[in-house]
Amino acid sequence: MQKIRRISSLLIVFLGIHGCTFSFESVEYRKAQRNIKGNSLDRALFHFSRILKKSPDSDLALESARTAARIATLQQGDFLRAVEFYRHIVIYSPEPAERKEAQQRIATIFFQNLNNYEQAIVEYNKLLKLPHSPTEAYQYRLNVARSYFQLSNFFQALVEVEELLEFNLNDDQLFEVSLMKGNIKLTKKELDQAVKIFTELKDQFPERSRAEHIGINIAVTYEELGDFAQAISILEVLKNDYPTPEFIELKIKRLEERQANQPGARGPVR
Numbered sequence: 001m002q003k004i005r006r007i008s009s010l011l012i013v014f015l016g017i018h019g020c021t022f023s024f025e026s027v028e029y030r031k032a033q034r035n036i037k038g039n040s041l042d043r044a045l046f047h048f049s050r051i052l053k054k055s056p057d058s059d060l061a062l063e064s065a066r067t068a069a070r071i072a073t074l075q076q077g078d079f080l081r082a083v084e085f086y087r088h089i090v091i092y093s094p095e096p097a098e099r100k101e102a103q104q105r106i107a108t109i110f111f112q113n114l115n116n117y118e119q120a121i122v123e124y125n126k127l128l129k130l131p132h133s134p135t136e137a138y139q140y141r142l143n144v145a146r147s148y149f150q151l152s153n154f155f156q157a158l159v160e161v162e163e164l165l166e167f168n169l170n171d172d173q174l175f176e177v178s179l180m181k182g183n184i185k186l187t188k189k190e191l192d193q194a195v196k197i198f199t200e201l202k203d204q205f206p207e208r209s210r211a212e213h214i215g216i217n218i219a220v221t222y223e224e225l226g227d228f229a230q231a232i233s234i235l236e237v238l239k240n241d242y243p244t245p246e247f248i249e250l251k252i253k254r255l256e257e258r259q260a261n262q263p264g265a266r267g268p269v270r
Contacts, residue, residue: 025051025060041071052088065089079113100130117147154188175205195221228259
């Protein structure tokens with residue numbers, strides 16, 4: 001009898017705790033919903049966070065994380081807070097597709113919204129360990145390469161680009177990756193290689209090159225090489241099709257001045 005009473009007491013305690021927890025979640029969720037309706041979004045996120053901390057593995061916590069992540073991202077622009085909610089989804093969602101989408105959003109936030117390129121690399125590498133399509137693999141690796149470039153880690157950026165060039169790329173992807181390779185070479189002052197890449201792009205993809213103003217890249221590279229005459233010649237051709245021709249005119253004038261100041265120069269000839 002004493003044993004039965006002890007089991008009954010433990011059961012009552014357990015049910016009491018469970019009931020309190022459930023009641024707490026429900027109350028906090030209702031408060032969050034009321035604050036959303038009242039446009040008090042900070043308070044809504046506060047109540048959602050309380051649910052996540054109290055009962056992280058509950059269904060209501062997962063639903064709270066979904067709603068809170070959308071609010072923090074789209075309405076509040078509070079991206080660090082959004083990451084907190086997306087991470088909850090990554091950990092607790094039973095759906096692989098939902099976990100993957102949440103991880104994609106985390107990576108995008110660090111890359112695009114926070115410009116935290118070190119963390120972006122970490123998050124994209126997590127995605128590369130998950131099942132992904134060739135198109136997704138391309139985009140993840142391209143953003144990793146871009147992140148290394150932004151961090152001035154040009155060696156690793158080039159490693160990533162060379163790996164991408166081994167992919168079965170379509171024309172748009174090949175243009176995009178080759179352009180990045182050219183920009184890396186230009187930044188590293190490997191100018192002969194840079195001008196070769198840019199010129200090949202202009203010849204192979206004339207329409208896309210015109211839209212992306214690859215001629216400017218070529219002119220800048222020749223300027224870096226000290227070949228001002230060639231840079232001016234390229235800019236003269238570009239001038240008529242460029243959206244702001246006065247910008248090109250200013251660049252030409254500046255180059256002519258530099259050319260005129262070279263030893264042995266006779267001044268600009270137009």
